[in-house]
Amino acid sequence: MQSTRARLRKAFHDCSHGQRIRITRMRHDANTAVLRDRTGRLSIATEHGVKVRYDGADLSKQAEIETMIAKALAEFGAIDILVNNAGIQFVAPVDEFPVDKWNAIIAINLTASFHTVRLALPQMKAKKWGRVINIASAHALVASPFKSAYVAAKHGIAGLTKTVALEVAEAGITMNAICPGYVWTPLVQKQIPDTAKARGITEDQVINDVLLHAQPTKKFVQIDEVAALATFLAGDSAASITGAIMPIEGGWTAQ
Numbered sequence: 001m002q003s004t005r006a007r008l009r010k011a012f013h014d015c016s017h018g019q020r021i022r023i024t025r026m027r028h029d030a031n032t033a034v035l036r037d038r039t040g041r042l043s044i045a046t047e048h049g050v051k052v053r054y055d056g057a058d059l060s061k062q063a064e065i066e067t068m069i070a071k072a073l074a075e076f077g078a079i080d081i082l083v084n085n086a087g088i089q090f091v092a093p094v095d096e097f098p099v100d101k102w103n104a105i106i107a108i109n110l111t112a113s114f115h116t117v118r119l120a121l122p123q124m125k126a127k128k129w130g131r132v133i134n135i136a137s138a139h140a141l142v143a144s145p146f147k148s149a150y151v152a153a154k155h156g157i158a159g160l161t162k163t164v165a166l167e168v169a170e171a172g173i174t175m176n177a178i179c180p181g182y183v184w185t186p187l188v189q190k191q192i193p194d195t196a197k198a199r200g201i202t203e204d205q206v207i208n209d210v211l212l213h214a215q216p217t218k219k220f221v222q223i224d225e226v227a228a229l230a231t232f233l234a235g236d237s238a239a240s241i242t243g244a245i246m247p248i249e250g251g252w253t254a255q
């Protein structure tokens with residue numbers, strides 16, 4: 001698999017030169033290392049002709065989200081494209097699900113997107129152009145056992161996407177949700193031992209009989225595939241695509 005640095009560079013390579021990009025905290029230290037390091041940020045900025053800023057906001061906290069958006073608007077003057085991609089996961093039967101885990105998943109996976117959208121939309125409306133791309137999940141369309149909070153949050157993202165898309169349809173703003181299946185990321189890797197414990201099976205069985213069993217292609221979705229779809233949705237060629245809930249999951253939800 002690609003390194004974190006390579007994935008970041010690929011994402012910035014797909015952006016137009018001259019764009020200004022602000023990235024908030026990712027949940028895993030391995031993912032934040034490149035952006036926390038000033039040399040790493042400068043390397044990406046120089047290579048791809050972009051202005052990069054890292055923000056360590058805790059997306060479970062409303063005040064920190066509001067500060068993050070205010071700082072971005074003050075520094076860049078506008079937020080043209082907003083990508084909501086923060087996510088955490090926890091796996092357990094609902095009657096054993098820790099309340100603090102439920103609250104954290106709903107806060108980060110759903111409520112944070114509500115806050116970023118409500119704060120970014122006014123200036124998008126003022127200039128009559130904007131793109132909001134929510135990274136949802138195949139679990140915005142279907143359910144799996146032991147993931148009550150995650151599935152609830154992702155279904156909520158689908159509803160938020162459709163509702164706001166209708167509200168801003170005449171304002172030159174589109175809002176869509178990308179629904180990946182299982183992508184080989186730290187979030188998915190962390191689920192494997194948890195799911196094995198919850199189901200009483202081995203980790204290999206989780207990969208082959210649970211995760212990839214859901215995807216007829218029997219392959220993990222690649223990060224670059226998700227990035228390419230997001231890049232398309234951010235462009236002018238996708239101006240008439242809004243309110244769409246777009247699966248990219250190897251045929252999972254076609255079953």
